[in-house]
Amino acid sequence: MLVPLLLLLALSNALEIIGEESDGHCSDQLILNPRPHSVSILEFGAVGDGKTLNTIAFQNAIFYLKSFADKGGAQLYVPSGRWLTGSFNLTSNLTLFLERGAVILGSQDPSHWETVDPLPSYGRGIELPGRRYQSLINGYMLYDVVITGDNGTIDGQGSVWWDWFSSHSLNYSRPHLVEFISSNYIVVSNLTFLNAPAYNIHPVYCSYVHVQNISVYAPPESPYTVGIVPDSSDNVCIEDCSISMGYDAISLKSGWDEYGIAYGRPTTNVHIKQVHLQSSSGSSLAFGSEMSGGISNVRVEKVHLYNSFNGIEFRTTRGRGGYIKEIIISDVEMAKVYMAFGATGQCGTHPDDSFDPNALPILDSITLQNVIGTNITIAGSFIGIQDSPFTSICLSNITLSITSGSPTSWVCSNILGFSESVFPEPCPDLEISYTNSSQACFSLINPNGKSAVL
Incomplete structure (x- = not known):
C-alpha cells in the first residue's frame, strides 16, 4: 500500500x-x-x-x-x-x-x-x-x-x-x-x-x-x-501537552537509593512549558521521590494546574542521596488544588535493606514565582530533613485564594527560604525578604527573567 x-x-x-x-x-x-x-x-x-x-x-x-x-x-x-x-x-x-x-x-x-x-x-x-x-x-x-x-x-x-x-x-x-x-x-x-x-x-x-x-x-x-x-535523562523538552492522570501528570526521576547513586546519571536540562496538568491523587508536577542520581537545571513556565491533590511537589527521604536543585518554576495558574506547593523529606520506600541511611539528599535553590491560585486548601507544606534541611526555597509574586475553613495555610520545618509579595503570608522560615538575600534567590536568573543555567 x-x-x-x-x-x-x-x-x-x-x-x-x-x-x-x-x-x-x-x-x-x-x-x-x-x-x-x-x-x-x-x-x-x-x-x-x-x-x-x-x-x-x-x-x-x-x-x-x-x-x-x-x-x-x-x-x-x-x-x-x-x-x-x-x-x-x-x-x-x-x-x-x-x-x-x-x-x-x-x-x-x-x-x-x-x-x-x-x-x-x-x-x-x-x-x-x-x-x-x-x-x-x-x-x-x-x-x-x-x-x-x-x-x-x-x-x-x-x-x-x-x-x-x-x-x-x-x-x-x-x-x-x-x-x-x-x-x-x-x-x-x-x-x-x-x-x-x-x-x-x-x-x-x-x-x-x-x-x-x-x-x-x-x-x-x-x-x-x-x-x-x-528519568536520568538530559536535554528534555515537554510542551503544549494536556495530561490528566490517576497519580502524577509529569514526574522527574533519576534512580532509587544505592542503585541510583551508583549509576550516577542525573536528570538535567529540562524545559517544560505551556502544559495543562491534572492529578487525582498525586501531583500535577512532581520531582522524585526516586532522585538518587540528582535532578537539576529545570525550567517550568506557563503551566496550568487544576483539579489536583497537589500542584507542585518535591519528594525525597533519608537514604536517597542525590539532589534536587536549580529549579525555576514561573507563570503558573492553579485552580482547585488541595495543596499548592509541597516539599517533603519523608516520602517513599526503599528497594531493599541495603540502602545507606546516612545518604542524605540535598534540596536547594528552588524558585517559585508568578503564581496565581484559586480554590486552594493549603498553600504549602515544606518538611525538610533535620540533618539536611531544605535551603534557598525562594517564593516571589504568589497569590493564593485559600478556601474558607482551611485548617492552615503553611506548614514548615527544617527549611530555609526567602519570600517577597506572597499571600497568604508564609511561615517564618520563608519570610526573610528577597532584598536581604537576593543573590541566593536570583542567582539562577539573568536580568531579562530567563534562566541563566538552562
Whole structure:
C-alpha cells in the first residue's frame, strides 16, 4: 500500500528537530523532513479489527525497515483501525506514524508482554522485586526515532493491570506504554495516549527528547498511573501537552537509593512549558521521590494546574542521596488544588535493606514565582530533613485564594527560604525578604527573567 505524499511530508527527522538544543530549551517550531522510505503495517498482514493480534506484523515490519537505517531512515504507517498488539521494539532512524482514527491497542493478555531485567538505576522492579514487564513500544540504544501522527491513539487498555495491581495479583512490575532506554534524539508528538498500565512515556538514560502536542489520560481511580517521566535523562523538552492522570501528570526521576547513586546519571536540562496538568491523587508536577542520581537545571513556565491533590511537589527521604536543585518554576495558574506547593523529606520506600541511611539528599535553590491560585486548601507544606534541611526555597509574586475553613495555610520545618509579595503570608522560615538575600534567590536568573543555567 502506498502512503500519500502528504503524509510523507509530515514525517520528521529528530536530529533536525532538536539537534541544536544543547541548552535544553524547546524549539519554537518543529522542522519537518520526509523519510525516504515508507511502508504500511497492512503490507505485513496486520488486521485492524481490534481482535486480531498484530505483534508479529509490527515486529516483521520494523525488522524490514531496519535495513533502511543507513539510507535516510524509514517510516511505518498505521492507517485507521484498531490494531491489537503485544510489546514490540523499534529501530533507529524510524518514524512510527499513526493516521487519524488509528488506535494501537495493548493486549490485555500478560503473556503478550515480554519480561525484562530491572533498570540498573533501580535494582529491581518499581512495584515488585525482580524483573518487570516490557513496555508496549520500546527503544533500546536507538538514535533518531519519531512517534507521531495525525492525532492517532495509543491505548494501553490498562484496566486489567490496575485490577491486578490493586489485588496484588501481579508477578512482575507493570509495563508502560512507551519506553526509550539509552537513546538519543527522540520525538513524541501529535498523539493521544490512553489507559497506560503504569507510565505513559518513560525516557530513561536518554538525551535530546522532545514531547510536544500530546494528550494523555487515565481515569482518576487508576492506581499510580503517570503521564511523562523523564528519568536520568538530559536535554528534555515537554510542551503544549494536556495530561490528566490517576497519580502524577509529569514526574522527574533519576534512580532509587544505592542503585541510583551508583549509576550516577542525573536528570538535567529540562524545559517544560505551556502544559495543562491534572492529578487525582498525586501531583500535577512532581520531582522524585526516586532522585538518587540528582535532578537539576529545570525550567517550568506557563503551566496550568487544576483539579489536583497537589500542584507542585518535591519528594525525597533519608537514604536517597542525590539532589534536587536549580529549579525555576514561573507563570503558573492553579485552580482547585488541595495543596499548592509541597516539599517533603519523608516520602517513599526503599528497594531493599541495603540502602545507606546516612545518604542524605540535598534540596536547594528552588524558585517559585508568578503564581496565581484559586480554590486552594493549603498553600504549602515544606518538611525538610533535620540533618539536611531544605535551603534557598525562594517564593516571589504568589497569590493564593485559600478556601474558607482551611485548617492552615503553611506548614514548615527544617527549611530555609526567602519570600517577597506572597499571600497568604508564609511561615517564618520563608519570610526573610528577597532584598536581604537576593543573590541566593536570583542567582539562577539573568536580568531579562530567563534562566541563566538552562
